[in-house]
Amino acid sequence: MRKQGVILVIATLMAMILCGAVSATDSSTTGGEGNLSDVNNSEAVDPILWVNVGYEYADDKINPEIAVTDSNNDSVAFNKTKYSDTLYKLNFTYAGVTNGTLFNVIVRAPGYIAQTQQVAVNQAGTDPEFIGTVDFDMQATENYKLGRQITAAADNLLHFASADDVLCITTAGLAYRNGTTTEDCLEGILNGSHGEISYGQGNLLTFQSIRTDPVDFCFVVRNGSSLTAAFFKNGTLTPAYFGTFSAIDQTLWENTITTTLGEHAFGYVSLADAWKEGLSTDLLRQAAYHGHVCLGTLSGQAMISLLLKYYPPGVYGNSGELEATSYRAVSSPGNSDDDAYIYSLDLTTGKRSWVGYNTAEDNMVGFIRWCDTTKRGTLIIMRFNEEAVLQLYKQQTGNNAYTGIAGELAFNTWLINKLENDPDSLVEILYVFENITPAIHNNLTGGVDSKKVVCNALGLDMDYILGLNLTNVANQRVATNYTTGNLTLDQIKQIGIDAANMAIALFAAEGIDLEKDDYELTVFTSAGYVRVNEQVMDMTMDGIYQVLGSRLSRATLLPVHNARYNPLYFQFSLEKDGKVISKTLTYNSTDGSFIAKNGSSCIIDQVILYDPPYDSLMAWLWHNHVCGGSSPGYIITDWIYDNFPLGADEQYAMITASVSCRDDIYTYLLGLSPGQGNYYSERMTSDSTGNDILILSIYDSTTNTRRVIVVNYQGPHFTDGDPYENYIKLYKILQKYDDWNSPECQEELKTLTNMDRAPSITKTVDTYSTEEEWNSMISGNALEVAKSIPDRTKEDLIRLMSGSQTSNGDSTSQGTGSLFSTANGSNGLFGLSNGSNTSGVNVSAATVTNSTTSSVGAQPGEAKAYEVTQAGAQGSEGTPWGLYAVVGVIAVLALGGVGFFYKGGKF
Ligand SMILES: [Zn+2]
Ligand SMILES: [Zn+2]
Incomplete structure (x- = not known):
């Protein structure tokens, strides 16, 4: 439907040329009526359409989007005047109108099905005006x-x-x-x-x-x-x-x-x-993103509190760099804390701000704060010590944390209180090393430069880090004190109202009237993520909605992923005449004023003209910008959904080797995150990965089997055009078809005449892995291990598991000597051949059973179950609730059997 904007412009221009109606540029907005009567020439008459729009839900008061086309489906520009809550008068200039001339009226409103009706205009009696009336009874979706x-x-x-x-x-x-x-x-x-x-x-x-x-x-x-x-x-x-x-x-x-x-x-x-218990709303959203409130996620928040207090943010790279964030994290996935800082500090994996696989305890993280001027950084390694926290809880309350659901909720309440009043008691700062050189940074993360991988990332490799023999300055802390604001919710809402009114004035100064509930206006904001003087700014979104009707559920008010300490801004981006006009207002917290600028703070405004699918837009918001690197993400996500739909009791997990912006798209849309223990980033050089970008795992908790697929990706190529428009058109086609090789899909792809190479996604490996092999993969060299796994069916794996259950360690012996095969099915679009016959890689079984760190064996299912029902079982030694833990485990297994880990819909 956004296309109509473009068509409208062309039609407007044509109408202007035909009629000489220069002043018609402010058509399609209210209040400009007076202009048109002056510009009639002898052929042009000015018909009037009375459009009455009723809604299925009578209490919906929505200003509908109305468009008019003529019998050739060319857009007609008009003035719209509101007469009542439902009645609108459209008048316009159109050459050659006679009695019975037909126009199409298209009405659109959020939550409703767009409707088109034909209406004829006629003269009544001696009235020279041509008038048509039409009633719309809008049906809800x-x-x-x-x-x-x-x-x-x-x-x-x-x-x-x-x-x-x-x-x-x-x-x-x-x-x-x-x-x-x-x-x-x-x-x-x-x-x-x-x-x-x-x-x-x-x-x-x-x-x-x-x-x-x-x-x-x-x-x-x-x-x-x-x-x-x-x-x-x-x-x-x-x-x-x-x-x-x-x-x-x-x-x-x-x-x-x-x-x-x-x-x-x-x-x-x-x-x-x-x-x-009053946990602040931004942290509630973070917990919802993670899936629940737990010790790990609240401890992750405590880590953020300590980080901001003792090691306040610097600036990474050039401040103009798209992927710049103030910190980076190297971590070991699992145990929930990762989701806290990835969310609240915007340290997403796609921006290469987070790197991690199983290299250390999963309750540890290293934050790097980098100074681009001195090319030196500080590495701050924290952990939450579960044992210590449980003991503190016992000591202060006399209670044990995990004594069933009531006990766990009481523990959460205590944790929330600690987070707010004494976060230092939840987290240990183990090491602080200064003078981190670019070489050290490169080794840990694969590259200081977010765009350039110079080596395979070591991740949080404590042997490497401690082997550097740097001086630990963890005890030399200086606290930064932040001011705490005291704005009321009404005052915060007023900030949004003021911003919206100021935007209306700024656009009006250029002769543009902003309409309420307008699809063509998108407001980008850092509200929802940022805090101003420690206060959450959510209420500004209700202020914006009150004035402009912009809202996330309409995809017209878009909270952009931001670190908590970033500034509060509102960016008003209007689609007009086939272009986007953006104006940004940044809130000045010292005096409550706004700093206005022409242009955008968030470049996601570059895609709104092309009406991207809602979920692709949400994933871009998570990434915080649009870019070439993220564009393929939606295609690969769609391919995974189409080819590997989850059955009941199945779950995705992913290890990415070639890490780029597109990782933020998959993780967001496939429900993967390090804190849930189902996403690992091994950031490797392209020499190490080739086009094998990631490993997808599908774990079936009923059979305890794991399918493992190595995905090989080659992007599409377009000869010309706007790259985002090209990609979004491609998304929309691929999204419609489960089988991209079907004749219908192939036929529709041909409409993309400027695409001279379709994307090619193939499977380098498609087999079933033992948990030992999986544990080896998530501990490093995942691609190499995956490619060494023999070609197995699910039945092969089940047989293998039952044969080696008692002899720990030799479960892969049957694979010894098997040649890796790529024979299992190419899914190449356009029938491109599977170009990656990597049969040269044949790692012997002995090399794939490397022992791994303490947290191995946590399958996604188990990781979640641990969190959900028997959180704390790990620390159960010597505590009096061992019996409960055992019952919990059994309950988890039983629930697993009846679809507790249900993810699959109706397959
Ligand atoms: Zn959790
Ligand atoms: Zn990017």
Whole structure:
């Protein structure tokens, strides 16, 4: 539909040329009516269309987007005047109008199906005016209806208006339903809750869903300290669970809640509990991204607090560099802490700000703060010591942390309090080394330069680091004190209102009227991520919405991933005449003013003209910019969904070897993250990887088998055109087809006449690996190990596992001597051959069973289960709740069997 903007311009220009109507440039906005009557020439008459727009939900007051085309489908420019909440008058100039001339009127509104109607204009009696009238009865989309209906059902049960607070946690947004993303469900929740739920209040939390996740909704109301929840499963309007969330005993938890709420049971319960305890909304969103609130994620937040306090941010590289971030992290995945700083400091793997595989304890991280002027850095190594924290908890409260669900929630509450008042007590700063040279940085991360890999990254290799014999200055800390703001929520909302009004004035000064609810206006903001004087700025988004109707669920108010300490800005990007006009207002926290500039702070405005798919846009926001490196990410993600759809009890994991911006796209859209223990980045040189960019793993918790695929990628080539437009057109075609080699898909690809080479994605390896092999892969040299695994079927692996169960260590012996084969299926688009016959790589079995570090054996399923049901089992030695831990393990296994790790939708 954005195309219409372009067409509109051309039509406008043509109309101007034809009619000499120069002043018609401000058509399609309100208030410019007076201009047109002056410009009629003898042939042109000015028809009037009265357009009445009603909505399926009568309480929806939306300013619709209206477009008009003539009988040749050429766009017609017009002036629009609002007469009532539903009635709009369009007048325009059009040559050669006679009685019965037909026009097409197209109406679009968020949450509704676009509608086109033909209307004829006629003269009535002696009236010289040609007039047409048309009524639109806008029908809601299925997803919008679902959002509205479920919200109404929840309100009916929970009585939002009389509750102290309302919360909604959902998988909607990125999950697909009937082939589309489900942001309309979110729009339905927001409109249906009549202001009780909004982005500004931070009470709409969305999990990091994948396409195949069921669309579930959990509404929670707080009355005093009591929480009541209504949970709606997979779009069903009858609640699957309706009852307490604040008085959950072990029986209710095990017999009802975990079985009913499924994979995210602990997520819903722990998020609701943390929300009740007042955890700030940015941290709630971070926890939702991670999947739940836990020791690891709160400890990760404590690490951030310490980092900002003792080692405040510097600037990496040139400040103009796209991937520049103030810190980088080298880490060992797992144990949840990684998700905290990746989210809150914007240290995404695609920006090469985070590198890690299993090289050290998974509760440790090294932060590098770099000074580009001196070319020297500081390496700060922290860890959260679970044992120590559990002991402190016991000492201060007399309680044990993991004594069942109630005990774990009580522990979380204590942790939230510690995070806010004494983060130092949760985290140890083990080492601080100064004078980190570029050579050391290169060795740890693969390259100071985010664009250039100079060696294979060692990651958090403590042997290497300690072997450097640097002086540990961890005890020489100087604390930075930050001022704490005291703005009220209303004052924060006012910042958004002021910014929106200032934007209206700035555009008006150029003769452009900004309309409310306009699809053509996109507001980019760092709100949602940044804090101003330690205060969360979410409420500014409600201020923007109030004035301009821009909202994330409409993809018109886009929070851009940012580090917490970055400035608050609002960027207003308007699509007009086939171009994007951007104006940015940056908030000055010292005096509350705005610094205005023409142009953008966030270059994602470069893609909005091409109307990218909602999920691709969300992934770009996560990356914080658009770029050539990230563009292939959506194609590869789509290929994975098409070729390896998850079955029930299956989970993805990924090891990337060739790391680039596109990694942020896969991790975001495939629900992968280091903190969940299902994403590893081994940043290697292209000499080491060739075009084998990543290893995809699909773990089946029912059979305990793991399929391993090495993905080989070669990008498309376009002869000309805008690169983003080219890629987005390609996304839209590929996204429609599960089989890219089907004649229909191939036929449609031919419409991309400027693409002289299609992308080629092939499988260098497609086999089944033992857990020993997998553990070896996630500990380094993943590609080499993967390529050494014999070609196996699932049945081969099951036989192998049952044959070697008791003899630890020789499970790969059967593979010795087998030649690696690439015979298993090329998926080359356009039938390109599988060009990577790497049969030369034949590592003997002995080299693939390298022992790994303490945390190995944590399969994604186990890692999650550990967190969810028996968190703390690792530290169970000598604690009196060993029995519970054992029961927990059994419960986890049982739940695993009944789809506890359900990820698959209906396969
Ligand atoms: Zn966790
Ligand atoms: Zn990038």
